Amino acid sequence: MRKQIAAANWKMNLTINEAETLLYTILDANLEVSENQKVVFAVPAPYLTLAAKKVTDHSNVFIAAQNIYSKKSGAFTGEVSVTMLKSIGVDHAVIGHSERREYFNESNEFLREKVKLCLEENIVPIFCCGEALPVREVNQQNQFVQTQLEESLFDLSADEIQQVVIAYEPIWAIGTGKTATSEQAQEMHAHIRSQLAAKYGEAIANNISILYGGSVKASNAKEIFGKPDVDGGLVGGASLVADEFVAIIKALKS
Numbered sequence: 001m002r003k004q005i006a007a008a009n010w011k012m013n014l015t016i017n018e019a020e021t022l023l024y025t026i027l028d029a030n031l032e033v034s035e036n037q038k039v040v041f042a043v044p045a046p047y048l049t050l051a052a053k054k055v056t057d058h059s060n061v062f063i064a065a066q067n068i069y070s071k072k073s074g075a076f077t078g079e080v081s082v083t084m085l086k087s088i089g090v091d092h093a094v095i096g097h098s099e100r101r102e103y104f105n106e107s108n109e110f111l112r113e114k115v116k117l118c119l120e121e122n123i124v125p126i127f128c129c130g131e132a133l134p135v136r137e138v139n140q141q142n143q144f145v146q147t148q149l150e151e152s153l154f155d156l157s158a159d160e161i162q163q164v165v166i167a168y169e170p171i172w173a174i175g176t177g178k179t180a181t182s183e184q185a186q187e188m189h190a191h192i193r194s195q196l197a198a199k200y201g202e203a204i205a206n207n208i209s210i211l212y213g214g215s216v217k218a219s220n221a222k223e224i225f226g227k228p229d230v231d232g233g234l235v236g237g238a239s240l241v242a243d244e245f246v247a248i249i250k251a252l253k254s
Contacts, residue, residue, distance in 0.1 A: 003209045004225070004252040005165060005232035007040040007126060008239030009066065009094065019047045023054050025242040033060040037252050040126070041239075042066045042094050045080055052089040064092035064126060067100060070113040082121040092124045094234075096152065098171045108151035115152060119160050126234065127153060128213065129192075130169035141170075142191050149195055158200050166192060166210045167234040173214030174236065182223045182230075185212045189229035218247035225251050 014022065023041065033039055042064040043051045055061040069079035085093065095118065096111040111127070118125040129148040131141040145168070153161060168188050170180045180188075189210045196205035212224055213234035224230055232252055238244040 001036045002207050002231055003036060003038050005038045005209055005211055006249040006252055007234045008245055009042045009234055009236050013240055022242055023051060026245055027058055029246045031249055034254060039249055040064050040092050048090050049088050062092050063090050064094055065090055066094050068093050068114055070110060082117045082123055085123060086121050093118055095125045096128045098130060098169050108148055112152045119163055126165045126167055128167045128169050130171050133172035146195050154199055158204055161200055162204055162207055167213045169213040180214050182227055185224055185230055186227035193229050218244045221248045221251035
């Protein structure tokens with residue numbers, strides 16, 4: 001069974017004391033994370049070392065960077081490399097979040113370089129894709145997401161693609177209070193899996209985790225995660241509230 005994943009994206013939030021308290025509270029909730037489940041915390045860069053140490057003794061709990069640069073080293077002031085992450089025990093990274101695409105103009109080609117670097121260093125890329133409202137309004141969301149996959153992921157080998165986690169973000173449902181229905185989520189997840197199957201075969205496509213990333217909350221997580229092609233969530237605002245995120249973790253398929 002493919003991994004069921006609850007990934008928290010803290011974005012640019014929390015002081016160090018707040019971050020430590022939140023992480024401690026969630027980890028202290030006596031969670032039972034099974035072997036086919038993972039919990040991932042994508043924390044702000046200044047907190048990566050602290051967070052990595054905090055989860056050391058917790059099975060199936062990991063820390064992710066919210067971004068990396070497309071080079072391993074060099075004169076790129078302010079950026080973080082995959083080799084830096086590896087050196088501090090961080091083994092996941094969010095790649096291509098909609099905010100990185102929108103505010104920092106990250107292209108599909110640029111993200112392809114980041115994904116390849118992650119895989120070279122055995123860092124799991126959580127690759128984000130998804131459409132904005134104008135795309136969905138003209139019913140072009142399937143082709144839009146397909147292009148993102150083709151231009152950023154489809155040059156990977158069969159072995160490499162199975163190391164990638166995909167997160168579908170309906171951008172119109174992030175931070176807006178709107179949520180795609182569970183049926184809309186399933187529809188896009190099934191489309192993504194069908195494209196993976198067309199490229200790599202059904203066996204490989206069925207081994208790749210696809211997360212939903214649009215205003216997941218404790219109140220809707222179980223319904224969304226219950227869909228056959230939804231393998232958990234990339235959670236924003238609700239991951240900043242301990243009780244909410246604990247409930248979301250518990251909503252994962254067992």
